[in-house]
Amino acid sequence: MRNKNFNIVVIGQIISLFGNAIQRFCMSLYILDLTGSAAIFSSILAISTIPYILFAPMAGLLADTVNRKKIMLYLDFISAGLMAVYSIILIGGMDNTIIVGSVMFMLSIIYTLYSPAVTACIPQIVEKEDLEAANGIIQQVGAVVNLTGPIVAGILYSLVEIKTIVIINAVSFLLVAILEVFLDIPDLKVKEKINNPLTKSTSEMTKSFYYLKEKKKVVLGIIISYGLTNIFVVPILSIVSPYFIKIRLNMSSAVYGFSEAVFVLGMIIGGLLITTKPKLFNMKEIHKTMYPMVAAITLMATAAYFAMENNYIVLGLYSLGGFGIMLSLALSNVISLTYMQKEVKEDMLGKVSAFSTAIATASVAPGQLIYGQLIETNINMHYILLLTLLLSICVVTFIKWNAGRIDLDEKTRSAVLNETIDEIEMV
Structure with missing residues (x-):
């Protein structure tokens, strides 16, 4: 795509996402090596999601009032500084569980403020007809980077200490910040001066909810589906997978890295499909993109049930299941995000993006805690996966119902328009 600003964003995402x-x-x-417990491991990860909930209202307000270039630029510089300080702590041998949790907590704050600005700037720097392709490219870039990231990370974690990896990440944030200096994103027209940002941001979050509830019910349904997926499906990848592969199958960090890379390969394929063949997919049939996910969870449950002496066979089947889940999420996320960007008016897009992020991330912690406790109670892994299968079918059913309301909304709009025309003609 011949667009300087978009290309800078893409290159910045490549560097930042890789780190x-x-x-x-x-x-x-x-964290898993430090604790050795699935419950403690999931609890620390769950705590790191708290900033998403606390700061999401302010993030949307920032994205709709402050120049989005400045938001990304300043936050990347802050991230580089944070990683630099943490590397010094690691070098000095002063690290502990509390410090690790604190660093993750602060990184979560930065991501919460950063993400809506990136999402909201895309419609500002590309033409409307290029939105779907642009979102597909961003999704594909993230998938490619995430594919190589776990492989490199698994090898690095096996060969070098964590402090070296933190230093690499500090450098990546710094490079992105320098690159973003050359971005050209115009200021937004702010209609009113804000005296109390926190109160205003909370008010805007509430306003976003009622805006969606009254005028964009399908978009609200999409956001709810994000939350349901994060509670009942995503923990398979974030909590179950590292524990199952590292502890139950007794695999090395490098092997787990390759397994996660297979997961991400599903996102790459999904990104390629949505970018090269966008006409094959539409919001009204978005539930069909979730069918591979259901099949994948079935395969993972089967692999866990028919445990074999050769753990690599189990690992292969399980990894293929992760591939299917990520394929479905990649397709559905791009389709739903594009629909939201087209349906929501520009001056509300940042707020709605922040509201979406708040709901999605607030639902991460309950899912992580639930699955961590399920594992800790020593329930057989295939029972956990069978439960997930049933819940995923419920999620897909909800997504199908929500997509079916698009036709109803269109009929309602048409009826209102016809009534207005009739009233004008009568006058």
Whole structure:
């Protein structure tokens, strides 16, 4: 795509996401190695989601009032500084569980403020007819980076100490910040001066909810589906997978890295499909993109049930299941995000994006805690996966019902328009 600003955003995402992929992967293994408990591991990860809930209202307000370039630029510089300080702590041998949790907590704050700005700037720098392709490219870039990230991270974690990985991440944030200096994103027209940002941001979050409830019910349904998926499906990848592969199957960090790379390969394929063949997919049939997910969870449950002496066969089947889940999520996320960007008016897009992020991330913690406790009670893994299968079918049913309301909304709009025309003609 011949667009300087979009290309800068893409390159910045490549560098930043690569550093994040390595950091996220290694920190997860680092916490699991420190604790050795699925319950403690999931609790720490759950606590790190709290900032998403607390700061999401302010994030939407920032994205709709402050220049989005400045938001991304300043936050990347802050991230680089945070990683630099943490690397000094690691070098000095002063690290502990509390510090790890604190660093993850602060990174979560930064991500919460950063994400709506990136999402909201895309419609501002590309033409409307290029939105779907642009979102597909962003999704594909993230998938490619996340594919190589776990592989590199698994090898790095096996060969070097965590402090080296943190330093790499600090450098990646710094490079992105320097690159973002050359972005050209115009200021937004702010209609009113804000005296109390926190009160205003909370008010805007409430306003976003009522706006969606009254005028964009399908978009609200999409956001709810994000939450349901994060509670009942995503923990398979974030909580169950590292524990099952590292502890139950007794695989190395490098092997787990390759397994997670297979998961991400599903996102790459999904991104390629939505980018090269966008006409094959539409919002009204978005539930069909979730069918591979249901089949994948079935395969994972089967692999866990028919445990074999050769753990690599079990690992292969389980990894293929993760591939299917990520394929479905990649397709559905791009389709739903594009629909939201087209349906929501520009001056509300940042607020709605922040509201969406708040709901999605608030639902992560309950899912992580639930699955962590299920594992800790020593319930057989295939029972956990069978329960997930049933719940995923319920989620897909809800997504299908929500998509079916698009036709109803269109009929309602048409009826209102016809009534207005009739009234004008009568006058």
